[in-house]
Amino acid sequence: MGQILNKPLSKNGIVDAIPANGFLQRFFSIRRDELGLILVSAFFFFCVLAGIMILRPVRDALGTTRDMETIRWLVVGTALTSLMVNPIFGWLVSRFVRLTFITVTYSFFATSLVGFYLLLRFAPEAVGETTGQVYFVWHSVFNLFCTAVFWALMADQFSLERSKRLFGAIAMGGTLGAIAGPWLARTLVTPFGTPALLLVAAGFLLLGIASAWIMSFLQPSAWANQEAVLDRSVIGGSPWEGLIAILQSRYLFGIAVYNLLTSVLLTYLYLTRLQMVSGLGGDTNARTLTFANLDLITQGTTLLLQLLVYSRFIKSLGVTTALFLLPAMIAFGFVGLSLVGSLMALVIFEAISRAVGHAIMTPARHTLFTVVSREDKYKSKALTDTFILRSGDVIGAWTEGLISRKLGPQLASFGAGVSSNLLALAVVATPLALAWAMVGLMIGRKQTLLAASEGDRQE
Numbered sequence: 001m002g003q004i005l006n007k008p009l010s011k012n013g014i015v016d017a018i019p020a021n022g023f024l025q026r027f028f029s030i031r032r033d034e035l036g037l038i039l040v041s042a043f044f045f046f047c048v049l050a051g052i053m054i055l056r057p058v059r060d061a062l063g064t065t066r067d068m069e070t071i072r073w074l075v076v077g078t079a080l081t082s083l084m085v086n087p088i089f090g091w092l093v094s095r096f097v098r099l100t101f102i103t104v105t106y107s108f109f110a111t112s113l114v115g116f117y118l119l120l121r122f123a124p125e126a127v128g129e130t131t132g133q134v135y136f137v138w139h140s141v142f143n144l145f146c147t148a149v150f151w152a153l154m155a156d157q158f159s160l161e162r163s164k165r166l167f168g169a170i171a172m173g174g175t176l177g178a179i180a181g182p183w184l185a186r187t188l189v190t191p192f193g194t195p196a197l198l199l200v201a202a203g204f205l206l207l208g209i210a211s212a213w214i215m216s217f218l219q220p221s222a223w224a225n226q227e228a229v230l231d232r233s234v235i236g237g238s239p240w241e242g243l244i245a246i247l248q249s250r251y252l253f254g255i256a257v258y259n260l261l262t263s264v265l266l267t268y269l270y271l272t273r274l275q276m277v278s279g280l281g282g283d284t285n286a287r288t289l290t291f292a293n294l295d296l297i298t299q300g301t302t303l304l305l306q307l308l309v310y311s312r313f314i315k316s317l318g319v320t321t322a323l324f325l326l327p328a329m330i331a332f333g334f335v336g337l338s339l340v341g342s343l344m345a346l347v348i349f350e351a352i353s354r355a356v357g358h359a360i361m362t363p364a365r366h367t368l369f370t371v372v373s374r375e376d377k378y379k380s381k382a383l384t385d386t387f388i389l390r391s392g393d394v395i396g397a398w399t400e401g402l403i404s405r406k407l408g409p410q411l412a413s414f415g416a417g418v419s420s421n422l423l424a425l426a427v428v429a430t431p432l433a434l435a436w437a438m439v440g441l442m443i444g445r446k447q448t449l450l451a452a453s454e455g456d457r458q459e
Contacts, residue, residue, distance in 0.1 A: 263392025
């Protein structure tokens, strides 16, 4: 056994001689020496997603208390807030070592949650429509920055080869957190009320910070460049260099366009869900419960796909196909949903599409940043995963309203109410989804070329 464990690493940092546990090897291709870091990484993502998903039903419930026009303006506010926050995050990345700016980011959001709790708990009379709007925008920014920082760290920790094998298992930890979050929200909202969920989410963020620190001591130095492993180097540069890099690099620009189209199409789906659920009536707690149940269905489907499909899919078909799959499904799904137009059809469509997105497309999308510089992994990725995504929300929210008002009535003869609006959305969403698929093919192929080029330089 000692001879096996002491066998040197291959050129790519893979310990080929170390056998993995049969279950882990069969489903995730995890090697024994990788298990500790993968478990901590998965737990970190569990904490992040649990915190986000506990609060998501609260955000959606508050959102449905206002008309759709107000929600569209809140989406605009979210995009602008993301743009303003990015230079601050870029400054942190430029001035401090990795663990410091990760700790500061998560601590800020945890402290904000405590502040919202204190306001709701001890000064409920001060809570009004403005507070709800601030919370809606805050949560939307919080959601993206927490996940963006996490995946930037993963792209920094793992090579392209390892990311293809291991990101699915790590994402599965997030899926378990995304299941635990709605379950906790559903379980706790009745006996303790909505404000208590904020403290639970803050606790998960603190556990995430602890996980980030543990990870820095677990990764072998052979897995990545020395600066990334030891967390002792400051990345440096300007806070705005992420934006400059996106504008100068066709590869990074392609990723940004892919994210933009992802957000536009999923915003169409999200607003459709809001309208259908708000039509059911009920108070805030009832709507919170409904959204929590929908999230549980979606995340349960995601977990099944991650367990049975991801590792085999990536190994056999690759990142490019993974980036192509969801857009193709969305194109066909909107057509089918427009013809049926029921809440159950929406639940099925959203569960499958979001499950494929979370289980297959999202891990594959994050591997795209394993072949770029450390500065781009944090600065360009943060901008792409926050402001660009939220800009897609803005485009999706306002074009959805325009489509419903202008094109929907013209298609009323094909259906009534929501069905005619969905048919109008399908007319616009289908070609957009096909364009989205083409962009996925292009950046997937470009990643392959960049990885090959990097391999040639190492040789």
